[in-house]
Amino acid sequence: MINQNRFKEKVTIDDVARLAGVSKSTVSFVLNNRPSISASTRDRVREVIRKLNYQPNQIARSLSSRQTRSIGLVVKQIDNPYFTKIMRGVFEYFSGCGYTVLLGSSELQPDREKSSIEALLRQRVDGLILSPLQGPDADMSHLSLILQNQVPLVLLEKVANVAANVVDIRNEGAAFEAVSYLIGLGHRRIAYYSGPDYSMHNRERLTGYRRAMMEHGLPFPASGVRQAGVYLEDGYAAAKTQFSMAGERPTAVFCFNDLVAIGVMNALMELGIRIPEDVSVIGFDDIEFCGSVRVPLSSIRVPAYEMGKAAADLLMQQIGKTDFVLRQTVELEATLMPRASCARADGRPAGGSQKKKHTGPAGPRTAGGMT
Amino acid sequence: MINQNRFKEKVTIDDVARLAGVSKSTVSFVLNNRPSISASTRDRVREVIRKLNYQPNQIARSLSSRQTRSIGLVVKQIDNPYFTKIMRGVFEYFSGCGYTVLLGSSELQPDREKSSIEALLRQRVDGLILSPLQGPDADMSHLSLILQNQVPLVLLEKVANVAANVVDIRNEGAAFEAVSYLIGLGHRRIAYYSGPDYSMHNRERLTGYRRAMMEHGLPFPASGVRQAGVYLEDGYAAAKTQFSMAGERPTAVFCFNDLVAIGVMNALMELGIRIPEDVSVIGFDDIEFCGSVRVPLSSIRVPAYEMGKAAADLLMQQIGKTDFVLRQTVELEATLMPRASCARADGRPAGGSQKKKHTGPAGPRTAGGMT
DNA sequence: ATTATTTGCTAAACCGATATAGCAAGATAT
């Protein structure tokens, strides 16, 4: 005897078929809206489905159809506001088209990135969105793993020598813009508080910084770049060290991201160094809190939510299409948002539109352009 | 002929069995570390697995074993720092024991909560962690849906009249503590900037606020509670409205969460109202940025990361155990973190340990007690 | 009227694992 267990078993397609007096194929056809079913049987089957509150088993579906209707999203840090926005963009897109999002995160550790990817591939996701860790010595073996698995892939960071779909921003250009802005304010000694080595974003921002210094004929001594990190504490520690030392200090600091920048500001405040009169600070990402922080923080606006949507869209274009695999790069603009944390090198306020408004009335939280 | 497609098909258990010269049952036994396999065959099979780089199909596994080794996590807002910490806690726990986390979010809309849950149930998650929306008129039908589906459940908020596992904090007590603290500083006119009606957390905090006012013999007129919301913009708008009006204003504002509190601070600054001299502000959640905001924000520290871990742990205890279903409530402490945003009602600084330090050296980011 | 085509449905193979029953050979007990 089947289905006579102690527990009420889940309703299956067979139950529906039996009660509707049709074959399970017919039920399957109804479920998938195939045309070759008469209106009368269709309605009858639907009625039974409703009555039994039947929910198709997606696992069984996945196994036989070879499509799981799920995708994997692997970020670097789950609780970083930048990735959080991306996650929301990706989630909203896919939940809108009946797909499930499986969460992965490397938490900045390469081995965890690998195991996250492997776990998602075992779950046979239909596609993967990945923000890859990559050092100069990068072991990109798991990337080829994905590619050889025929799983559609979209990266959230360019990877050298890998032909894949990418959604990214113009890091170098944005960094160039930020540093040029500082130079335009009269700053000469500008430090870059760098992110992790294994971040391509960091390397691109560093390049933009270097290029801006070079093109304006400014020196960038080794001390110009300080290894910070990605956390608030990292920026705090780096600034505390540099600005406690004797000697020539920078008059402006360009940071890998906003968290580092905020940490820097905290450290400077503690040391009695005024922002922006003594030191100007610029962050990156333009997270929600930039306008609310001690001194409103100048930052590079990164359309993270839109990046998530764009990556999802690009991925979706590939899912199901077996033969043609795109190799597309979508680059979104990232532009400077000047705020009160920057001033002229002599301490006078920066010109331009210094708006007093910190937070406008609740407008769209996700506006932003896309190229 | 099988496996002769144009595309290199994935390696299956049959391929391994054939190459190792054993039955697929044997391979399965080896995969699952069953004892009844001799060392020699075990090693031989393992060697073949390695050579073929065989990865078991988790979908097929799930179908036949009726365990997906995945769980669903449904939050209210993906990009809210509070949920973000919870997500990290949950993710770290489950990825540590080979489980996958499927992401869901209601984005504060009941219909989306329902569809998120349904999607996860279709994917046959082994368990569910849910932060439920619930109004006074709450339709908890999807909860019974989960329960009757025999899916282990852990809630991240108490739900009236529902016997389920819950990991939560002592909202009322914490709110009571915060408001009592303000009263102790001499404040009489204290406003509560409330969150959404459908949030049990909001209702509990409101109760704590009321009780504190009552027990200290203070009136709480209808105007004492202002409908704010959950976003920074909500707090901004609410404060802008209240503090632009003529008449008696509160000297202290207790907010549903930190985002609202930060919005309030922005609005007050704009109106030329000083914090904490003119108005004291307290938030809730103690998100990372509390210490970095305009005026360091007093807040209630909520161990969100630990809540995620605790919820995961509680859920894991139930997975697999068919007969015994726990009905456990874990309540974590949430305590006040006084910072510079509060002063005595007469404007003089609050006593106690006003530390100058904004951000200590990078210590453990996730410390916190658990009861 | 006969054949060809379409319509609407079913039977059965299949997806890739798990899990149970059972079988043969070797080890132990009687």
Add this chain to the structure above:
DNA sequence: ATATCTTGCTATATCGGTTTAGCAAATAAT
């Protein structure tokens, strides 16, 4: 030497769907 138990493995049913081939009846074409 025979009966009983282990040990180590295989055959096969099963999970709950999808999908293909095919069949019967209805419709259209010749």
